[in-house]
Amino acid sequence: ILDKTRKLLAECGAQRAAKMATLLMFSDISAQKEASSLLCRPTSDDQGPVYERMSLAYSPCSERFTVGERSFSRQYAHIYAARLMQMRPLLSDRAQQKWGPDVLIRKLCDLQTGEQCCIVGTLFKRMELQPSILKEISEEHNLLPQPARAKCISETDELILEDELQRIKLEGQIDRDKCVTGSVIAIYGAEKNDGKFTVEDFCMADLPLQTPRPALSSDRFVLLVSGLGLGSSHADSMLGLQLLVDMVTGQLGDQGEQSGAATISRVLVAGNLLSQSTQDKDASTKPKYLTKKTQAGSVEAIRLLDELLCQLVASVPVDVMPGHHDPTNYTLPQQPLHRCMFPLSSVYPTLQLASNPHQASIDGVRFLGTSGQNICDIQRYSSMDSHLEILEDTLRLRHLAPTAPDTLGCYPFYQKDPFILEECPDVYFSGNAPTFESKLIKGPDGQEVLLVTIPVFSSTQTACLVNLRTLACEPVSFSAFSADDDEERCGGLWRCGDCGRWG
């Protein structure tokens, strides 16, 4: 991989190599040579510059996550069966690469005691603290309804490997707290006399193959934002959102900034457009006479969203993904929001209502990502806290949402598991993270992926700009002033809308 990078640098020429090394930021591109032209009188001739929005080839790959005719009369076991069936050959290959081509790959039913071999199967983590409805309603346990926990791991958790026919307990060189149910892995070790399998080493499917992305000639950007949180009771972030829209549509800023903004070829909104407060569950429990004339909170919020989107789509193509708090189905894959909710903005062809997860190719650069529910769920059932770390893990596991359908709601697929990554993306993102983080990772076969965790806008006032040419990502933050502001920085406590953690 190092050789490849060197080669690339040499090919691009010294100047471009230098640029790539310094990672030219959006600010640098937008800065002007001459002094600001707006702190002066208007000149008579100047009508004002108009820059053309850079338009790039876009192709959504939406069929994968579109669920057409839905039938819920099925068991979830089929997904696991499909998952294992699809991943077994991949893992066998990896196992052979890692532990030698003559490593024994055994099914659990063929295990011999004491024999060093490799087994492939799905992990299952038995957790005491995992919420179980059966326990809750069981009278003998006498449990009171428990509040949702932030972390459901405990010392008594057990790891079990399950294949098509049997399951076996695992112990040894495997970090139980970092594993989650539903991951398909290959384990090397031996079964000891006590009927448990002692793990010496394990491996995951790792990144799938990646078709190299095209070399682009100029800088062009995609803006990633999530967690707009419209319709919330405190509207502090609204000016920040307006500034974001104004920047992207070329209203604010000097000429340099506006011409820089014209290189933002697309905006991708990754979920939680509405605030959690619009999901008022009381409506179902309140008596009808109290709620008759009241409108759901989401109605006004969607109207706000439509107006916001209308401003954006009049100037830039937008992909809108639904999230945990948005009015669409709960189970993954979430279907795109319906056009009828956006009467103002849906007349523009630039509005693209996408599913969650979403996959698209923008100017040949493949984007794949979710609104964050998969990451938050793994965070809840493991000891990992960093969204970026979890994001990388899911990529290495080659599965978008391993905890589905165990603890993460998902549609009962029958003969396929669409969350298995078949092709390696170039940009892999997840929305609604507590902070902005990004990392460029390399795969075993020369893949290069940019991982981005998009922060919640309503609390951090930050969005991300991905440079398609260099795969660099930088945050863009917006701020205003308020009465109790001594400093300009926006701080304060915030809470992650999905997992409830404070930050």
Next chain:
Amino acid sequence: MDELYLDNIDEYVNDQDKIVTYKWLSLTLGVHVNTAKQMLFHYLDHKRKESSAQLNATYLVSGKFVDNGQTCHKVSVVKEDKLEDFKSKMSLIVSVHVYSVQKALLKDSGPLYSVDYDAVKDNMKNCSRYSAIRCASAVPVCSPELQQTREIQQSPTPEPENKKPGMNGEANLASKPSTKPQRGIMGMFANKSAPKNQDGGKDVKPEQKEDAPVVDLHKGKPDVKANPMTNFFGSQAAKKVVKTVEEAAQSSFSAERQRQTSPPEEKPAAAVELPKDTKKDSRSKTKRLVDSDSEEEKMDKKKRRRIKKPEPDSSDEDVIPDSPQRMETREPSWSPKKKVESVSHSHGNSEMKTRKRRRVLKSRTFLDDEGCIVTEKGYESESYSEAEDDVQAAKRAPRNPVAAKLSSSTKPDEKRSHKKTSANANKGTKQASIMGFFQKK
């Protein structure tokens, strides 16, 4: 550039006590955003030099900002007194310009948002007109193309949905979701009402057209709550209508298409059937009627579809093999029309076919095996032409005095009159069967 804007801004700021943001100014004066920013600066500068005016300003600063090793592009709105401080913290300044000018000192930036929000809301269609970026692909698509693209996108998905409703045969293919809510009330009339609903759907469409100089037969749109009630009446009335007033089906049919030519006819037509989700059926119906050759009709068809947008997305668009029967079923139910209007309109429609087959709701009275007289209403095919319709309409006129009132009455009146006619209809049928029982003895 003439300096009128200085006076304008002066007026807004001092006299009207407004907060003038660059965006608001740009939309109000119709100038490029950058020009608006410069205007604000000039005004500020000018006023301060000229007289120590009580003016406050906020600025927009953007640039590169390094925070704990993380470099980001930061965009901020700052108060004037904090401007220099802010600028010094940035490592690279990209833009500085006046954001707003106002008389009062703003403690909080909330009002800035409200001003911009109102400005944009009033100018929704033009919000990007004065901005510095133009997007070639962001052109609002007008309805026909939108419909087409949507149909193309939706044509794969409605297929599976079609299978189930398809089994209902007579019943609406497309109205599966629509007839469900009605089933509770309309259970008895299920089969009969379903086609009625189809018919009604078309009527609702003309109702929704704004350009029909609508006689106020029914004020207001049929809202969902009223619909079950009106459906109840509607179906009864419809049956009665078919029995008594035989519409110049073709004329009313084409009238629906050429709504400009026959607005009054449509109103009662719509009034009779006020079903809710039949819109989609009518939409599918309009698609079927490709034999109409006027451009106008096509436009109407498509415009109608656009308005119907919310409903059809969830239902199947491709209501396939439409039997001609279904098409004709609709026609008779159109309004307890006045023969006068139907006559006049039948003359007006030269483009439509003169001879058609259609299904008409007719009552058949017969003796069943037990010797009882049974009256059944059923659809029968019959061929008709405009000429016949006139005759039939004339025949029907005396039979339906109530219908005469209909076109001039308001919606509630109509309902009542429908109820009357429907009640009459009911009585009529019941009497026949009662006699049948006596005869048996």
